[in-house]
Amino acid sequence: MPLPSEMTAIEISSPGEPDVLRPAKRPMPTIGDEDVLIEVHAAGVNRPDVLQRRGSYDPPPGVTDIPGLEVAGRIVAVGAAVRDFEVGDEVCALVAGGGYAEYCAAPAGQCLTVPPGFSMVEAAALPETFFTVWTNVFERGHLQRGETLLVHGGSSGIGTTAIQMARAFGARVFVTAGSAEKCKACEALGAERAINYRDEDFVKVVAELTGGRGVDVVLDMVGGDYIARSIQAMAVDGRHVSIAFLQGAKVTLNMFPVMTKRLTLTGSTLRARPVAAKAAIAAQLREKVWPLLSQRELRPVIYKTFPLEQAAESHALMESSQHIGKIVLTVRGEAG
Numbered sequence: 001m002p003l004p005s006e007m008t009a010i011e012i013s014s015p016g017e018p019d020v021l022r023p024a025k026r027p028m029p030t031i032g033d034e035d036v037l038i039e040v041h042a043a044g045v046n047r048p049d050v051l052q053r054r055g056s057y058d059p060p061p062g063v064t065d066i067p068g069l070e071v072a073g074r075i076v077a078v079g080a081a082v083r084d085f086e087v088g089d090e091v092c093a094l095v096a097g098g099g100y101a102e103y104c105a106a107p108a109g110q111c112l113t114v115p116p117g118f119s120m121v122e123a124a125a126l127p128e129t130f131f132t133v134w135t136n137v138f139e140r141g142h143l144q145r146g147e148t149l150l151v152h153g154g155s156s157g158i159g160t161t162a163i164q165m166a167r168a169f170g171a172r173v174f175v176t177a178g179s180a181e182k183c184k185a186c187e188a189l190g191a192e193r194a195i196n197y198r199d200e201d202f203v204k205v206v207a208e209l210t211g212g213r214g215v216d217v218v219l220d221m222v223g224g225d226y227i228a229r230s231i232q233a234m235a236v237d238g239r240h241v242s243i244a245f246l247q248g249a250k251v252t253l254n255m256f257p258v259m260t261k262r263l264t265l266t267g268s269t270l271r272a273r274p275v276a277a278k279a280a281i282a283a284q285l286r287e288k289v290w291p292l293l294s295q296r297e298l299r300p301v302i303y304k305t306f307p308l309e310q311a312a313e314s315h316a317l318m319e320s321s322q323h324i325g326k327i328v329l330t331v332r333g334e335a336g
């Protein structure tokens with residue numbers, strides 16, 4: 001069947017509250033030689049989409065203004081230089097934008113095959129958190145088997161992936177989360193101990209759990225005073241990885257423990273990195289993590305799905321922070 005010349009996509013009509021997300025007609029995306037065109041069946045919703053909607057996280061230069069950082073669907077066209085995929089393949093893809101739409105262009109290097117037995121909804125929930133956790137916890141944080149990881153925001157999309165991946169690679173995992181229900185869910189996913197930060201001081205609990213030694217790696221999305229407190233909770237030679245600053249990026253730090261404990265403070269963003277860097281992460285995931293998904297040792301945690309047209313409702317839910325795991329938009333009926 002010939003492809004249509006236009007499609008339905010969700011636009012950010014102007015920066016603001018969730019109701020600025022509106023369905024609109026847009027031209028079909030065009031693809032370059034190394035890209036594929038995906039007929040989108042489901043698209044993941046991520047916290048950075050909320051920041052973009054509010055006007056504080058613009059797409060990188062040259063990237064569509066349509067929000068959405070991950071999709072799953074069927075390839076309907078391939079660029080002249082694409083060798084690894086063909087029309088008809090079912091893939092999920094990390095994209096720099098454009099996911100909230102009926103069709104989405106993606107660099108072939110950022111596509112991964114839908115794991116066997118996965119629904120399109122489950123597949124769409126994989127790329128953003130799996131790429132982010134892999135590159136931050138394992139590549140920057142160098143988490144090793146037998147080490148300990150502390151994840152702040154354990155019940156987030158990122159957190160639920162980090163718990164499972166770290167456990168699958170033989171680490172002990174502690175998390176912080178904001179309710180008893182969230183803590184229970186994190187422990188069910190494999191966290192050895194979830195700390196309800198409203199009732200307990202994670203610095204004290206981590207000291208007890210590690211016999212005063214501290215954790216080897218911290219994955220932090222909170223920032224603010226968590227950074228100094230996490231440094232207190234870290235072991236000698238520990239690595240602190242920042243991926244967001246939900247409570248603020250500007251902090252005053254006593255740097256002495258960084259010196260005396262020989263700590264590494266690092267972090268990264270994913271969206272603006274070049275295709276080659278993202279393709280390198282995809283290659284690692286394909287080799288080391290996709291087999292675990294195929295064996296169902298890892299799975300995305302789907303909290304709720306919304307039809308594409310209800311993107312505004314999906315953002316309102318995300319901003320309520322009630323969810324545990326991922327929120328996904330369904331774009332075609334067969335998404336399950």
Ligand SMILES: NC(=O)c1ccc[n+]([C@@H]2O[C@H](COP(=O)([O-])OP(=O)(O)OC[C@H]3O[C@@H](n4cnc5c(N)ncnc54)[C@H](OP(=O)(O)O)[C@@H]3O)[C@@H](O)[C@H]2O)c1
Nearest residue numbers: 046047153156157158177178221243244246268269270321
């Ligand atoms: N650097 C990167 O490459 C990269 C890539 C993707 C995502 N991120 C970032 O990673 C974070 C998680 O993303 P996600 O999509 O997994 O988000 P999400 O599912 O919406 O989870 C965010 C969670 O953070 C917790 N939280 C702690 N302090 C908060 C605060 N001040 N405001 C709001 N929530 C707070 C909330 O749970 P509690 O009830 O436990 O507080 C909330 O559920 C986001 O900040 C996102 O921007 C970074």
